[in-house]
Every structure is written in C-alpha cells, then in structure tokens.
Amino acid sequence: MSLFNDYVKAVYTKLNNTSGLTGLLSESLADDQVFPKIWIEDGGADDWSNKDDNGLEANINLHIGSRYRGTKELRGLMDKCYAALHFVDLTLANGQSVLCQFLRHDIVTDSDGTTRHGVMRFSLLISEVV
Amino acid sequence: MTTLYQQFNAALQRRLEANLVIAGELVATEVRRNIQKSPRGGKTYVKTNPNRVHKASAPGESPATDLGFLVRSIQVQPDFDNLRIRVVSLHSIAPYAKRLEFGDLSKGLQPRPFMFKSLAAKKQKAEDLMKKALNAAIRDMQGADIQ
Numbered sequence: 001m002s003l004f005n006d007y008v009k010a011v012y013t014k015l016n017n018t019s020g021l022t023g024l025l026s027e028s029l030a031d032d033q034v035f036p037k038i039w040i041e042d043g044g045a046d047d048w049s050n051k052d053d054n055g056l057e058a059n060i061n062l063h064i065g066s067r068y069r070g071t072k073e074l075r076g077l078m079d080k081c082y083a084a085l086h087f088v089d090l091t092l093a094n095g096q097s098v099l100c101q102f103l104r105h106d107i108v109t110d111s112d113g114t115t116r117h118g119v120m121r122f123s124l125l126i127s128e129v130v
Numbered sequence: 131m132t133t134l135y136q137q138f139n140a141a142l143q144r145r146l147e148a149n150l151v152i153a154g155e156l157v158a159t160e161v162r163r164n165i166q167k168s169p170r171g172g173k174t175y176v177k178t179n180p181n182r183v184h185k186a187s188a189p190g191e192s193p194a195t196d197l198g199f200l201v202r203s204i205q206v207q208p209d210f211d212n213l214r215i216r217v218v219s220l221h222s223i224a225p226y227a228k229r230l231e232f233g234d235l236s237k238g239l240q241p242r243p244f245m246f247k248s249l250a251a252k253k254q255k256a257e258d259l260m261k262k263a264l265n266a267a268i269r270d271m272q273g274a275d276i277q
Binding site: 029030032033035037039041061063065106108110111112114115117119121 | 228229232233234235236237238239240241246
C-alpha cells in the first residue's frame with residue numbers, strides 16, 4: 001500500500017492535466033518569482049481504516065499565487081481547481097478516492113504587497129480497496 | 131406575561147451564549163498550547179535585545195514562541211447578536227500572524243499553521259458543547275407552564 005504517495009500524486013496529475021493549470025504546479029515552494037503558481041501542500045491525514053481495509057482521511061491545501069493587479073486571475077485559477085477536484089473521482093495507482101471535497105478558501109495579500117495568495121482546502125477520503 | 135416561546139428563547143439564548151464562550155476559549159487555548167509546545171524543528175537564531183537563542187519551527191509545525199507576542203495576540207471575540215464566536219490573532223500585537231498561518235509565496239515561506247490546526251482539533255468538542263447547550267435549554271423548559 002502506498003496511499004500516502006498516491007493521493008498527492010493523483011491531485012497533482014488531475015490539476016496538471018486541467019486546461020489552464022498545466023505547468024503551474026509544484027510540490028516544493030522554491031524561491032522563484034514566476035507567477036502565477038500553484039503549490040500543493042500536504043495538510044496531513046487521519047486514519048480512515050476499518051477492520052478489513054486501510055484508508056486515509058487526508059487534507060490537501062492548494063496555495064495559489066498571482067501578481068495580477070486584482071484578484072481576477074487568482075479567482076479564475078481557483079475556479080479551475082475547484083472544478084477539477086470538487087466531488088471528482090481521482091485516479092489512484094493503488095486504491096480509490098471515495099470523496100474529494102472542497103472545504104474553504106481564503107485570500108490574503110503577501111508581504112510584498114502585490115502577490116495575491118489564495119489558499120484552498122480540500123478533504124479526501126482514500127481507501128485501499130479498488 | 132411571557133409566552134412559552136419567549137421563555138424558551140431566553141433560556142436557549144442564555145445557554146448558547148455561555149457555551150459559545152467556552153467553545154471559543156477551548157479553541158483559543160489549543161492555539162496557545164500549539165504555539166508554546168511547538169516541536170521547534172527549524173533553524174537556531176542568536177538574537178539581541180534581549181540577548182537570547184531562539185530555535186524556530188520547521189515548515190508545517192506551529193510557530194515556536196520567542197517573546198510571546200503571538201500567544202498574547204490570541205483573543206476570543208464573541209458576537210452574540212449572530213450567535214458566533216471568533217478566535218482571532220490581533221494584528222496590533224502580532225502583525226506577522228497571517229504570514230505564519232498561510233505562508234508567503236512572494237518570499238518562499240512555507241506555512242506554520244496554528245489557527246486552523248487548532249480549530250480542526252477542537253471542532254468536534256465545540257460542536258458537542260453547543261448540542262449539549264441546546265438539549266439543556268430544552269430540559270430547562272420541561273414542566274414549564276404553558277401560558
């Protein structure tokens with residue numbers, strides 16, 4: 001079982017194959033200044049096993065950065081992420097995604113005063129049963 | 131003369147307000163505890179004024195307390211008109227709290243979550259408190275005279 005790797009990979013693949021988001025994603029937050037960008041943060045996971053099968057209740061946080069003057073670009077990217085993930089069946093190499101649900105979002109302005117920073121939180125239920 | 135509805139409304143309001151404050155303090159205490167008991171897996175800094183060595187938190191951990199401004203900035207703000215309670219970090223005391231919670235993409239700073247993490251940890255308990263408050267208000271009304 002490699003559920004811990006699979007769900008992050010599944011989210012990455014799903015977003016990277018979405019039109020308008022391709023090439024914007026990274027799993028590490030490098031100190032580059034290329035915007036817009038989307039950083040996938042693993043928000044941790046709780047056990048979601050039953051007596052027969054293993055499972056995870058995981059959280060994924062998407063950090064979306066934009067230097068467009070207003071929030072239009074940022075909200076457009078958030079719309080695309082929402083459409084790509086909310087109540088969508090993700091394809092996992094092992095196991096299945098039982099639920100992928102949007103929880104909440106926040107928009108803040110970063111310390112440079114120009115970077116708009118959107119945080120989207122998703123909850124995932126992952127089971128090893130295919 | 132008060133109607134049964136008015137009596138129930140008053141009892142409910144009283145119970146919910148009292149428990150809202152408790153629920154808020156429950157989350158706020160967890161926030162403060164997270165900051166003070168942070169694992170501190172980050173870099174070590176030698177700082178001045180006052181002279182001290184500070185071991186910082188690593189990405190993903192709650193921020194490690196240094197002079198205690200962040201802990202002191204955590205406050206509970208009741209909004210009883212809307213039956214709501216807010217747990218906030220006061221900007222005037224710790225203006226950097228937002229950067230720690232959400233990270234900073236412009237500087238490559240990864241988040242050190244402490245607010246949402248604490249809410250997630252205590253959410254169920256806070257919800258249970260409110261359910262109990264509702265049940266207690268209903269119990270208070272049992273045997274009341276119907277006007």
